Amino acid sequence: MEATLMDTISGLLPYAVDLVAVLLLALGIKGLAKVRSARSANGLAALALGLAVLGLLIELQPPLLAWLGIAVGAAAGGLAGLLTARRVPMTAMPQTVALFNGSGGMASLLVGLGVALYGGTAGAAGAEALGGEVLVGTALVERLSIAISVFVGAITVTGSLVAMAKLQGWIDTPAWTQSRSRHGVNIALAVAALVGVGALLGDPGGSPLWLLLVASSLLGVGVTLPIGGADMPVVISLLNSYSGVAAAAAGFVVGSQLLIVAGAMVGAAGLILTQVMCTAMNRSLLNVLFGGALGAGAGGKVGGGGDEAGYTRITSCSPEECALALECAERVVFVPGYGLAVAQAQHALSELAKLLQANGTEVSYAIHPVAGRMPGHMNVLLAEADVPYEQLVEMDTINPEFPRTDVVIVLGANDVVNPDAKTDSSSPLYGMPVLEVDQARQVFVVKRSLGAGYAGIRNALFELPQTAMLFGDAKAVLNGLLSELRELGVGRVKAA
Amino acid sequence: MSDFSQALWVLLLGSLLGLELIGKVPPTLHTPLMSGANAISGITVLASLTLLARADGNPALLLLGAVSLGFALFNVVGGFLVTDRMLAMFRRPGSKPAARQGGR
Numbered sequence: 001m002e003a004t005l006m007d008t009i010s011g012l013l014p015y016a017v018d019l020v021a022v023l024l025l026a027l028g029i030k031g032l033a034k035v036r037s038a039r040s041a042n043g044l045a046a047l048a049l050g051l052a053v054l055g056l057l058i059e060l061q062p063p064l065l066a067w068l069g070i071a072v073g074a075a076a077g078g079l080a081g082l083l084t085a086r087r088v089p090m091t092a093m094p095q096t097v098a099l100f101n102g103s104g105g106m107a108s109l110l111v112g113l114g115v116a117l118y119g120g121t122a123g124a125a126g127a128e129a130l131g132g133e134v135l136v137g138t139a140l141v142e143r144l145s146i147a148i149s150v151f152v153g154a155i156t157v158t159g160s161l162v163a164m165a166k167l168q169g170w171i172d173t174p175a176w177t178q179s180r181s182r183h184g185v186n187i188a189l190a191v192a193a194l195v196g197v198g199a200l201l202g203d204p205g206g207s208p209l210w211l212l213l214v215a216s217s218l219l220g221v222g223v224t225l226p227i228g229g230a231d232m233p234v235v236i237s238l239l240n241s242y243s244g245v246a247a248a249a250a251g252f253v254v255g256s257q258l259l260i261v262a263g264a265m266v267g268a269a270g271l272i273l274t275q276v277m278c279t280a281m282n283r284s285l286l287n288v289l290f291g292g293a294l295g296a297g298a299g300g301k302v303g304g305g306g307d308e309a310g311y312t313r314i315t316s317c318s319p320e321e322c323a324l325a326l327e328c329a330e331r332v333v334f335v336p337g338y339g340l341a342v343a344q345a346q347h348a349l350s351e352l353a354k355l356l357q358a359n360g361t362e363v364s365y366a367i368h369p370v371a372g373r374m375p376g377h378m379n380v381l382l383a384e385a386d387v388p389y390e391q392l393v394e395m396d397t398i399n400p401e402f403p404r405t406d407v408v409i410v411l412g413a414n415d416v417v418n419p420d421a422k423t424d425s426s427s428p429l430y431g432m433p434v435l436e437v438d439q440a441r442q443v444f445v446v447k448r449s450l451g452a453g454y455a456g457i458r459n460a461l462f463e464l465p466q467t468a469m470l471f472g473d474a475k476a477v478l479n480g481l482l483s484e485l486r487e488l489g490v491g492r493v494k495a496a
Numbered sequence: 497m498s499d500f501s502q503a504l505w506v507l508l509l510g511s512l513l514g515l516e517l518i519g520k521v522p523p524t525l526h527t528p529l530m531s532g533a534n535a536i537s538g539i540t541v542l543a544s545l546t547l548l549a550r551a552d553g554n555p556a557l558l559l560l561g562a563v564s565l566g567f568a569l570f571n572v573v574g575g576f577l578v579t580d581r582m583l584a585m586f587r588r589p590g591s592k593p594a595a596r597q598g599g600r
Contacts, residue, residue: 025536025539026513026517028532028536029514029517029518029532029533029536030517030518032518032525032528032529032532032533032579033517033518033519033520033521033525033529034525035522035524035525035586038525038528038529038532038583038586039580039583039584039586041532042528042532042535042576042579042580042583043580045532045535045536045576046535046572046576049535049536049538049539049541049572049576052539052542053541053542053545056542056545056546057545060545060546060549060550061549062545062548062549063549065551065553065558066548066549066551066558066561068558069548069551069558069559069561069562069565070545070548070562070565072562072566073544073548073561073562073563073564073565073566073569074565074566074569076566077565077566077567077568077569077570077573078569078570078573080566080570080574081569081570081571081572081573081574081575081577082573082574082577084570084574084578085573085574085575085577085578085581086577088578090581090582090585093527093531093578093582094527096574096578097527097530097531097534097575097578100531100534100535100538100570100571100574100575100578101534101537101571103538103567103568103570103571103574104534104537104538104540104567104568104571106564106567107538107540107541107543107544107564107565107567107568107571108540108543110544110560110561110563110564110567111540111543111544111547111560111561111564113560114547114556114557114560114561114564115547117556118554118556118557118560119547119550119557141500233526233530236530237530240530240533240534240537243534243537243540244514244533244536244537246540247537247539247540247543248507248510250540250543251503251542251543252503253543254542254543254546254547254550255503255546256542256543256546257502257503257506258539258542259539259540259542259543260503260506260507260510261506261507261509261510261513262510262536262539263510263537263539263540264506264507264508264510264511264513264514265510265511265513265514265517265536266514266533266536266537266539267511267514267537268510268511268512268513268514268515268517269514269515269517269518269533270514270530270533270537271514271515272514272515272517272518272519273518273521273526273529273530273533276518276520276521276526277526280523280526369523370523374526374527374530375523375526375527376522376523376524376525376526376527376528377527379523379524379586380527380528380582380585380586383585383586384585389586394523
C-alpha cells in the first residue's frame with residue numbers, strides 16, 4: 001500500500017516540477033519588464049529552466065549512452081555560452097543577442113531534422129519506436145510539427161546570422177536588395193517552402209525535407225538582408241519571437257507540454273516586445289519588414305554612405321573654443337550616441353561631466369529611446385561608466401528644456417538630433433520623434449567626419465548658425481576638452 | 497486525439513499568457529528584456545534532451561541530439577549571463593541613498 005503511494009508520488013513529481021517551472025517562467029518574463037524586479041526575475045527564469053531540465057531528466061531516466069551525449073553537448077555549449085557572455089563588450093550586445101537567438105533556432109531545427117530523418121520516417125510507428133509515449137499520436141500531426149519546426153527554425157537561424165553580421169559591420173545592405181523584385185523572390189521561396197511542407201505531409205521521404213530546409217533558410221536571408229541596420233533591433237526581437245514558436249513546434253515533435261507552453265509564451269511575449277519597440281522607434285512593423293532600408297532609396301536628401309553629402313555651411317571649431325563656452329554655461333546637456341560607445345569614450349564623458357558639475361554647471365544626458373543600436377542600449381553603456389541614473393533624462397522630459405540650455409554637446413549621435421524629422425516632409429526620417437537640440441543656444445557636434453549617419457541621411461543640424469563641429473574621435477576630443485578646462489582652472493576654482 | 501487537443505489547448509493558453517505578461521516596458525529595459533526572453537526560448541534544450549534520451553543507440557540521433565543540446569545550452573547559459581551583466585549595471589534611483597545610510 002505504501003509502495004503504491006510512493007509510486008504515485010514519484011510518478012506525479014515530474015508534473016509538479018513542470019508546473020512550478022511554468023509558474024516561475026511566467027513570473028520571470030513579467031518581472032523582466034520592470035526596472036525594480038528585472039534582475040531577480042532573470043534569475044527566476046534561469047532557475048525555472050534548471051528545474052525543467054531536472055524534471056525532464058528524472059522523468060526520462062536517460063540510458064548511459066545518452067548521458068555521454070548530454071555531457072559532451074552540455075560542456076561544449078555551456079562553456080561557449082559562459083565565455084561569450086563574459087568576454088563580449090557591452091557595445092556588441094545587439095549582435096550577441098542575435099547570435100544566441102540563432103543558436104536556439106538551430107537547436108529546434110536539429111531536433112526536427114533528427115526526428116524526421118531517423119525517428120519519424122515511418123510515421124506513427126517511428127514515433128512510437130522513438131518515444132513510446134509520444135504525446136501526439138497521429139502521423140500527420142507529427143509530420144506537421146516537424147515541418148513547422150524545420151521551417152521556423154531555419155528562418156530563425158539564417159535571419160539571426162544575417163542580423164548579427166549586419167550589426168557587426170561584416171555586411172552592408174546591398175543596393176540590389178532594395179529592388180521591388182525581392183518581394184517576388186521571397187514569395188517564390190515561401191511558396192517553395194510551403195510546397196515542401198505539403199509534400200512532407202504526404203510523403204515523409206528525404207527530398208521534400210531538403211526542399212523545405214533550403215527554401216526556408218534562403219527565405220530567412222531574403223527577408224532580413226534588405227532591412228537597414230537601423231531597424232535591426234526590431235528584426236532581432238521578431239526573430240526572438242520566432243525562436244519561441246520553433247521551440248513550441250519542437251515541443252509538439254517530442255511531445256513535451258512544458259516546451260509547448262514555454263515556447264508559446266516567449267513567442268507571444270516577443271511579439272508584444274517587437275510591437276513596443278516599433279512604437280518607440282515610430283516605425284510600423286510592416287514598414288520595417290517590407291519597406292526596405294531607411295534612407296537607402298533614391299530620395300532627394302539622402303547622402304551616400306561615407307561621402308561629405310554636400311554640406312555647404314559648416315562651421316568647425318577647436319576644443320579650446322568649446323571649453324570656453326562650457327566654462328561659462330549654466331546648463332549643459334550631452335547627447336550620447338553609438339559613436340561615443342564605439343570610441344569607448346563613456347568614461348571620459350563621465351569625467352568631463354563631473355568636472356563641470358564641480359564648476360557649478362547643471363549637467364544632464366538626453367537619451368533618445370533608440371540611442372545606441374537598440375532601445376535601452378545607451379542606458380546600459382552609460383551605467384557601465386558610472387553615470388548616475390538620475391542624470392539620464394528621456395526625450396519627452398528633456399525636449400521642453402532645450403530652449404533653456406546654454407550648451408548641447410552631441411557625441412556620436414546623428415539621426416536622433418536631425419531637425420528635418422520635424423520640418424521636412426520629404427526626409428526619410430520625417431515623423432520620427434527627435435531630440436530638439438536645435439532649440440538650444442549653442443550646439444557642438446563631435447563627429448569623426450561629415451559622413452552620413454547610420455541610416456545614411458543628411459543632417460540639417462550641422463548647418464545651423466548656432467552649430468559648430470568638433471571633428472575627431474570622441475575620446476580624443478573629450479580628453480582635449482578636459483585638458484583645456486583644467487588649464488582654464490575649471491573645477492579647481494570652486495575647490496580652492 | 498485527446499492528447500493532441502490537450503496540446504492545442506496548452507498552446508493557446510500559453511500564447512494568451514505571453515500576450516498579457518508584458519504591457520508597458522520602459523525603453524531602458526527593451527534590450528535586457530529581449531535578451532532575457534531570448535534566453536528563455538533556449539528552453540528547446542528540453543527537446544534536445546528528449547531526443548538524446550530516446551535515441552535508443554542510434555548514433556546519428558545521439559550526435560544530432562548532442563549538437564542540438566550544445567546550441568541550446570549556448571543560448572541558455574550565454575543569454576542569462578549576459579542579461580544579468582546588463583541588469584547589474586542599472587543602479588536603482590532609490591538604492592543610492594539606502595547604500596549611503598548603510599555606510600553611516
